[in-house]
Amino acid sequence: MALGHQRPRHNLLREAHVYSAGVSPDRNGILFVTELSGHGDEGMRNWIKTARRALLAQGCNSELLRLAGDARWSALLPSSLRSVRRAAPDVLVYVPYSGLTSKALLRHAALRAASGSRTDILAVLQANPVVHRLPRRIGPRVAAYASERLRAIHTAVAGDSFVLPPAVDAVRFCLADESRTLTRAELGLPSDKPMALHVGHLRRSRGLEPLTELSAQGVVNVVLVASTATEPEEGVEAELRQAGVIVKREFLRQIERWYQAADVYVFPVTDLQGSIEVPLTVLEAMACGTPVATTPFGGLPSWFASTESFRFAPVTELAKTARAMVGVDGRPNRSVLVGMDEDALGGAVVSAIRRVSSRG
Numbered sequence: 001m002a003l004g005h006q007r008p009r010h011n012l013l014r015e016a017h018v019y020s021a022g023v024s025p026d027r028n029g030i031l032f033v034t035e036l037s038g039h040g041d042e043g044m045r046n047w048i049k050t051a052r053r054a055l056l057a058q059g060c061n062s063e064l065l066r067l068a069g070d071a072r073w074s075a076l077l078p079s080s081l082r083s084v085r086r087a088a089p090d091v092l093v094y095v096p097y098s099g100l101t102s103k104a105l106l107r108h109a110a111l112r113a114a115s116g117s118r119t120d121i122l123a124v125l126q127a128n129p130v131v132h133r134l135p136r137r138i139g140p141r142v143a144a145y146a147s148e149r150l151r152a153i154h155t156a157v158a159g160d161s162f163v164l165p166p167a168v169d170a171v172r173f174c175l176a177d178e179s180r181t182l183t184r185a186e187l188g189l190p191s192d193k194p195m196a197l198h199v200g201h202l203r204r205s206r207g208l209e210p211l212t213e214l215s216a217q218g219v220v221n222v223v224l225v226a227s228t229a230t231e232p233e234e235g236v237e238a239e240l241r242q243a244g245v246i247v248k249r250e251f252l253r254q255i256e257r258w259y260q261a262a263d264v265y266v267f268p269v270t271d272l273q274g275s276i277e278v279p280l281t282v283l284e285a286m287a288c289g290t291p292v293a294t295t296p297f298g299g300l301p302s303w304f305a306s307t308e309s310f311r312f313a314p315v316t317e318l319a320k321t322a323r324a325m326v327g328v329d330g331r332p333n334r335s336v337l338v339g340m341d342e343d344a345l346g347g348a349v350v351s352a353i354r355r356v357s358s359r360g
Helices: 043-057 078-087 102-115 148-157 180-187 209-216 236-242 255-261 280-287 315-324 332-336 342-358
Strands: 012-014 018-021 030-034 062-067 091-095 119-124 142-145 160-163 195-200 221-226 246-248 264-267 292-294 310-312
Touching (some): 030 043, 043 062, 043 091, 043 280, 043 342, 062 078, 078 102, 091 102, 119 148, 142 148, 142 342, 160 342, 180 255, 195 209, 195 255, 195 280, 209 221, 209 236, 209 264, 209 315, 236 246, 255 280, 264 280, 280 292, 280 332, 292 315
Parallel strands (some): 030 062, 030 091, 091 119, 195 221, 195 264, 221 246, 264 292, 292 310
C-alpha cells in the first residue's frame, strides 16, 4: 500500500449534505470522516486536526470529509455514501461524534462498505459503557483506542486494535515569557487573587460543582472558558456565575494564554460521557507548565502518575486539592509530556495501517 504524500487537489466537492476539501481519487490517501464541524474548541475536533497534521508529517495524504445534517443519520444518507465512494480512499478513518456506541458501529459499517477501502479504522476517543457488538466480519478492521483501559473493555468490537498515544502541540502550548499576573492583566482578568481555570462544556456531565465550591471559598478566582461547540445546559451558567465563577463563552484563538495565566488547572469530570478519554485540556495545561488538579478520569491514570504538580483527587476533595496547589511549580508537568507528540501519534497510526495491510 502506498502511503506517500501526493499533492492534493483543491477543488471543493459539494453534496447536499457533505462537504469535503480536495479528496484525492487515487486510492492511496487516508480519508477522515466525521460528523463534527465548527470551531476547534472541542476535544474530538482538535484530535482530528492533530491526527491529520501528524499523518502529513509522516508523508501521508490525509483528507477530511465532514458530514452535515443530523449527526445521528448523516453517515447513512445516500449523498454521504456517494461522496465516500467517490473519494475511494485506501484508508478510511471514522471519528464518530458520539464516540463508540452501537449506532456508531453501524454507521462505520456503512461508510466502510461505501469506501471500498483496504483498511478502515474506527477512532475510539470515548465510549458508551454498553456497546452491542456487530458480527466480527462486518465490524471495523481496526479500532484505535485512546487508552489501554478502553481497549481492554471494548477489544472485541474490531478484528485488530492499537492504542493511540496522547499528543499535544508543545510549541503552541508552552511556558509563558511573563508572569501570570501580567498575563491576566493582558487578558482582562482580575489579579487580586490566584486563578483556577477549567476549559470545557457548560454541561452537568462535566461535574462542575468543585468549581463553584472553590469559588465560594473566596480565596481563588475561578475562570471557566466554555466551549462554543455545544449549547449550554439550562441553568448551569447561571449557577456558576451566582457562585462567582467567571464564565467566558467564546472561541479563543489564543487559549494557551489562559492556561499560562492560571495558577492551577482543575478538571472535575467523573462522567465518562462528559469528556474524551484523555482530555486534551489537561495535556494543554501541562504543556503550559500549569499545575493540574484532576479526578482520576478515564485514561489519565494509565498515562500519568500523581506528582507534586499533577495530583489526582476524588471529586469530593478536588476543590481542596486545587486550592492547596496554588504556588506549586507546574513546570515539571511539561517534561512528563516528552514523547507525547504528533510524531508518536502519526507513527502509531502508520504502523497499524502497515501491519494490517501486510496481512492482505
